[in-house]
Every structure is written in structure tokens, then in C-alpha cells.
Amino acid sequence: MSDEIIITENITKYYNRGKPNEVLAVNDVTIRIRRGDIAVLMGPSGSGKTTLLSLIGCMSRPTSGRVMVEGKDVSRLPERFLTTIRRKTFGFIFQLLHLVSGVSVCENVMLPLCPTDTKPSKLRKRAEELLESLGMSGRKDFPVQEISGGEQQRTAIARALINDPDIIIADEPTAHLDTHLSGKFMTIMRGLQEKGKTIIIATHDPLVYEKDYVHLIFEMRDGMVKHITQRNDSLNKKVL
Amino acid sequence: MSLERHRNILDYTLQALLRRKFKNIGIIIVFTSMISILGSIIFLSYSFKREATLILNASPELIVQRVMAGRHDLIQISLMKDILEIPGVRKVEPRFWGYYYDSLIKANYTLIAADEAVLRDNRLLKGHLPEPQEKNVTAIGKGVADARLLDLGDMFSLQSADGRWIEFKVIGIFESESDLLTSDLIIISTRDFKSLAKLPDGMATDLLVSVRNKVEAPTIAKKIKERFPDTRPLLRDEIIRTYDAVFGWRSGLILICFIGALTAFIILAWDKAMGLSAEEKKEIGILKAIGWETSDVLEMKFWEGIIVSLTSFLTGIILAYLHVFFLGASLFAPALKGWSIIYPSFRLAPFINPYQIATLLAITVVPYIASTIIPSWKVSITDPDELMRG
Numbered sequence: 001m002s003d004e005i006i007i008t009e010n011i012t013k014y015y016n017r018g019k020p021n022e023v024l025a026v027n028d029v030t031i032r033i034r035r036g037d038i039a040v041l042m043g044p045s046g047s048g049k050t051t052l053l054s055l056i057g058c059m060s061r062p063t064s065g066r067v068m069v070e071g072k073d074v075s076r077l078p079e080r081f082l083t084t085i086r087r088k089t090f091g092f093i094f095q096l097l098h099l100v101s102g103v104s105v106c107e108n109v110m111l112p113l114c115p116t117d118t119k120p121s122k123l124r125k126r127a128e129e130l131l132e133s134l135g136m137s138g139r140k141d142f143p144v145q146e147i148s149g150g151e152q153q154r155t156a157i158a159r160a161l162i163n164d165p166d167i168i169i170a171d172e173p174t175a176h177l178d179t180h181l182s183g184k185f186m187t188i189m190r191g192l193q194e195k196g197k198t199i200i201i202a203t204h205d206p207l208v209y210e211k212d213y214v215h216l217i218f219e220m221r222d223g224m225v226k227h228i229t230q231r232n233d234s235l236n237k238k239v240l
Numbered sequence: 241m242s243l244e245r246h247r248n249i250l251d252y253t254l255q256a257l258l259r260r261k262f263k264n265i266g267i268i269i270v271f272t273s274m275i276s277i278l279g280s281i282i283f284l285s286y287s288f289k290r291e292a293t294l295i296l297n298a299s300p301e302l303i304v305q306r307v308m309a310g311r312h313d314l315i316q317i318s319l320m321k322d323i324l325e326i327p328g329v330r331k332v333e334p335r336f337w338g339y340y341y342d343s344l345i346k347a348n349y350t351l352i353a354a355d356e357a358v359l360r361d362n363r364l365l366k367g368h369l370p371e372p373q374e375k376n377v378t379a380i381g382k383g384v385a386d387a388r389l390l391d392l393g394d395m396f397s398l399q400s401a402d403g404r405w406i407e408f409k410v411i412g413i414f415e416s417e418s419d420l421l422t423s424d425l426i427i428i429s430t431r432d433f434k435s436l437a438k439l440p441d442g443m444a445t446d447l448l449v450s451v452r453n454k455v456e457a458p459t460i461a462k463k464i465k466e467r468f469p470d471t472r473p474l475l476r477d478e479i480i481r482t483y484d485a486v487f488g489w490r491s492g493l494i495l496i497c498f499i500g501a502l503t504a505f506i507i508l509a510w511d512k513a514m515g516l517s518a519e520e521k522k523e524i525g526i527l528k529a530i531g532w533e534t535s536d537v538l539e540m541k542f543w544e545g546i547i548v549s550l551t552s553f554l555t556g557i558i559l560a561y562l563h564v565f566f567l568g569a570s571l572f573a574p575a576l577k578g579w580s581i582i583y584p585s586f587r588l589a590p591f592i593n594p595y596q597i598a599t600l601l602a603i604t605v606v607p608y609i610a611s612t613i614i615p616s617w618k619v620s621i622t623d624p625d626e627l628m629r630g
Contacts, residue, residue, distance in 0.1 A: 051625075059529055060625035079621060080533055087531025098526045098628060102259035107252075111527070114248040115536035123248070163531065 275556025
């Protein structure tokens with residue numbers, strides 16, 4: 001049985017297809033990511049990293065090609081099935097974090113599991129435990145707009161972990177963080193990876209992709225994967 | 241599916257409403273105002289119609305008046321004998337009544353001579369009604385008593401047709417099931433009425449005709465008209481229909497006066513139905529991205545719509561109820577009552593038609609919820625990535 005948790009086969013994504021402002025965001029991309037890997041999508045702005053992440057994370061559908069998640073083709077599934085997959089399989093850390101303003105830190109963390117049969121008290125307890133593990137227990141009742149950027153980042157991480165996902169997707173997670181916090185972020189990711197999570201990060205920050213525990217680096221440009229670097233713990237070899 | 245899911249979504253919805261509290265308060269205020277206006281008009285016109293129906297239910301099937309040059313004139317009592325001969329007629333009684341304008345408090349009273357019908361339909365609060373031949377005594381409606389600060393034993397002056405002031409002693413204060421009937425009523429003896437109004441002998445204001453079978457009333461009316469062309473037989477059912485039409489017309493007129501407010505409400509609902517704000521779309525995108533299903537989003541929006549609209553509806557209905565039945569419907573009553581605004585004031589008995597409340601609910605709350613859910617549905621079936629990009 002393959003331990004590849006994510007496979008994309010020749011996926012292409014157009015925005016505004018057939019209109020004057022048509023954009024080819026991802027062009028014929030094929031990648032494979034194993035369970036437990038830390039994979040990085042690297043490239044300049046506009047290279048298609050965010051779009052590829054959204055395709056992998058079932059937040060949009062490819063114009064053509066296939067996306068396989070845990071062996072299942074999710075490319076053409078109805079939205080309600082995609083939602084269930086998103087909730088059970090993925091944890092998202094968005095580039096702009098997308099925390100709900102006006103809602104407290106703890107309640108933001110609880111949001112992904114709100115529409116489930118989890119008792120509110122259990123949900124809150126789990127959220128508080130996560131926040132404590134990230135050093136945020138003192139801020140749990142603060143509205144998110146009143147905390148610092150790094151604290152918001154950790155809130156977003158906690159929200160991504162509340163449903164205990166197998167795959168964590170982070171889009172430019174260190175874009176608004178200083179060196180110290182960026183390092184902390186990668187330490188957290190490493191810790192999650194050691195617990196068996198698969199981490200996929202889109203970034204152009206060398207502080208992220210130069211870490212030696214990153215297993216795969218996909219260099220992207222103009223919507224295509226130009227180069228793949230595969231590392232394991234002792235070996236660093238270029239592929240492609 | 242357990243209740244926990246619904247509780248969690250409801251909890252989030254309440255928070256979402258509080259996050260946009262100024263906008264939602266504005267909507268609630270406008271919505272509540274609309275409902276209270278509509279509710280007041282419905283309550284008031286229905287109560288008036290109901291009151292009028294109550295009055296008329298107790299009256300005989302036919303009232304025969306004499307008409308002179310198109311206006312109501314006195315009728316000969318001698319016609320009673322001829323009318324009694326018409327098959328189907330059970331009883332004919334003369335009625336003596338008229339209006340009296342009290343310049344002191346600028347009110348119109350209805351003056352009526354004591355008779356059996358009056359005695360039958362009223363409940364005395366204090367004292368007794370005058371006998372037909374009793375002199376210089378009166379029983380008055382509670383409205384008159386309150387307006388003129390009269391009690392049992394007090395003296396009450398009325399000016400006769402020839403300018404003389406005649407004093408009457410208050411011997412009874414009464415009310416009936418309908419305040420509209422008796423609030424402005426003054427009952428004096430038949431003898432005193434004839435003296436006060438300078439009524440010629442052998443004449444009455446109109447004749448009350450009771451029939452054996454009410455289905456025959458229109459036929460009997462036709463026969464009376466044929467036999468006495470200068471009379472005008474009024475069917476009770478026709479009077480009820482006229483009241484209905486008048487109140488319906490007047491309440492429609494009031495509605496038109498509030499067309500501005502109604503238009504504002506329609507624009508508000510239309511604006512809601514047209515689409516969500518960028519902030520709301522983005523929030524739905526985030527919720528979908530982190531695992532909320534379309535049905536979860538729609539349930540949230542449903543709760544949002546229900547909370548706002550039901551709060552507004554119930555508040556509006558309560559305000560309308562208080563306005564009409566406790567504050568005398570001061571905003572609309574003059575328009576609905578028409579010339580009778582110079583009645584002494586009276587309080588309407590609360591008559592509420594559940595069918596009308598349900599109709600009002602259906603035409604306000606239901607469209608509002610639909611205008612909340614439909615644009616949300618359109619957004620929530622969109623890919624979350626597209627929503628979050630803006």
C-alpha cells in the first residue's frame with residue numbers, strides 16, 4: 001500500500017476561464033507527498049503556490065487533472081463531501097490567517113468543530129489544551145484583533161490542529177513574523193511531523209525551506225513545478 | 241444528529257449578531273416599526289369591525305327609515321300597522337333616538353329613549369334605567385360619565401330644541417359588551433325625549449322590524465319599499481358590510497400614508513436579498529474552508545434571520561397591542577373613526593384575529609428569512625478559495 005498521502009496528476013487550474021482576465025494559475029503539475037513528510041512549495045509571488053495548496057486542500061477544484069488524497073480522487077467530488085474531507089483530514093493555516101474578528105482566541109480555535117456533535121464543554125477543553133501547548137492560555141479570552149501577530153499565528157495553528165488532522169497546510173506562515181517567531185513556527189511544525197502529521201508549506205522564506213528536516217521542496221515558477229528536491233534525514237539529493 | 245451541533249451553531253450565530261450589533265439593531269428597529277404600524281392598523285380596524293358587528297348582531301333584521309329629498313326624516317308611527325300585515329314580520333317597534341352635541345367637551349352623544357331593546361342589551365354598573373314615562377331622569381354610558389365627571393345622583397343639563405335647558409338626574413350608569421355602543425349613550429324616558437327634541441305626535445325616528453325568518457328579510461324589505469316608496473329599509477347585513485367596507489377603506493388609506501416607511505423596509509429586504517457584504521462572504525469562505533458544510537452555514541443564517549425577524553415581529557405586535565388597546569390608538573384612531581372622533585374617549589376591547597396575525601407573520605418574517613438564506617446559499621456553494629480571495 002502506497003504511503004503517498006497526496007498525489008496530483010497533471011492538474012491545471014484556470015481562473016476566469018474564457019474571460020478577458022483569464023489566468024492560468026497552475027499548469028500541468030504532478031507531485032507526490034508521502035505521509036509524514038514536510039513538503040515545501042517554494043517560489044516567487046504569483047508562481048501558483050497558493051493555488052496548488054488550495055487544490056490539494058480541496059478548497060477549489062482543478063480545471064483538469066486529478067487530486068488524490070489518501071488514495072481517493074477528490075477532484076470531482078460534490079462540495080458536501082469535500083467539506084467533510086477538509087474537516088477530517090486537513091488543518092489550514094492561511095497566509096492572512098483569516099481569523100474571525102470580534103471572536104475570542106478560544107472561540108476561533110473551536111470554530112472548525114462547531115458544527116459537529118462535540119459537546120461545547122469538551123470542545124472548549126480541547127481548545128484550551130491546544131492553546132496551552134502553544135503558550136497562549138493567558139490570551140484565550142481576548143478578541144483576536146487585540147493580540148499580536150505572533151499570537152494570532154499561534155491561534156491559527158491551534159485552530160488548524162483542533163480536529164487532529166492528518167495533513168497540515170500552511171500558506172506563507174512566516175510572512176509576517178520575525179526571525180525568532182519564524183524559527184518557533186518551524187519548531188512547532190517539526191514537532192507535529194514527529195507525531196506523524198504531514199506538513200505542506202508554501203513559502204519563499206529560506207528560513208523555512210533551508211531547514212534540514214524538510215523532506216521535499218517543489219520549486220515553482222509560472223504555475224509549473226520546475227524542480228523537485230528530495231531529502232531524507234541523511235541524504236540530500238536533487239531529483240528532476 | 242444530536243442537539244449539540246445545533247446548540248454550537250446557534251451560539252456562534254448569536255455571537256455573529258452581536259459582532260454586527262449596530263447593523264442588526266437598525267434592522268430590528270425598522271422591522272419592529274413596520275410590524276407595529278401594520279399590527280396597529282390590523283388590530284384597530286378589526287376591533288372596530290368586531291365592535292360594530294356586536295352592536296348590530298343585537299339589532300333587529302330591518303330598520304325602516306323615511307327619506308325626504310334623500311335625507312333621513314321622521315317616520316309615521318301609523319305605518320307600523322301596515323308593516324305588521326306583511327307576511328313574515330314578527331314585530332314592529334318605534335324607535336326614538338338622535339344626536340346631541342355637547343359644546344362643553346366637544347363631544348357628540350347619542351340620545352335614545354328607553355325601550356325594551358336598550359334594556360336588554362346593557363349591563364348596569366350602578367343604578368337603573370329610566371322607565372318610558374319617567375320624567376327628568378337619565379342613565380348614561382360610562383364614557384359620558386367619565387367625560388363629564390358624573391356619578392349617580394348628579395344633575396346633567398341638556399338643551400332642548402327650543403333652547404330651554406332641561407335638567408336630568410343621573411339614575412344609572414351602564415356599559416355593554418361594546419364600548420362603541422354605549423360609551424356615548426344617554427338614555428332618557430320616551431316622554432322626555434319627545435319633549436327635548438320637540439318631536440311631533442305620531443312620529444318616530446325610525447321603526448325596528450323583527451322577522452320570523454331572517455332569510456326572508458331582503459324580501460320583506462323589498463315589500464316595504466314597494467308599499468311605502470318614501471321609506472328606506474336597511475338590512476342589518478348591509479350595514480355590517482358597509483362598516484366592513486368603510487373600515488377596510490380607511491385602514492387602506494392609513495397604510496398609504498405610511499408608504500414611505502413601507503418602501504424603506506422593502507428596500508432593506510431587497511438589499512439583503514441581493515447579496516451579502518464582502519465581509520460576510522469572506523466569513524462564509526473561512527467557515528467553509530475550515531470544515532463547515534453548506535447546510536451548517538445555512539442553518540446559521542436561518543437562526544440569524546429567525547432571531548432578528550421574530551424579535552422584531554413579537555416586539556412590534558406587543559407595541560401595536562399596547563398602542564391600540566392601552567393608548568387608544570392615538571396615531572390612527574382619528575382616521576379610522578372618522579366623524580366619531582368627537583366621541584368621548586373609550587377603550588377598545590382587545591379583539592385579535594389569529595388568522596390576521598398569522599398572515600402578517602407570513603408576509604414579513606418568512607420573506608425576511610428567505611432574503612437572509614437565499615443569498616447565503618448562493619455564496620456557500622461557491623469554492624471557499626474564491627470567497628477568501630475576495
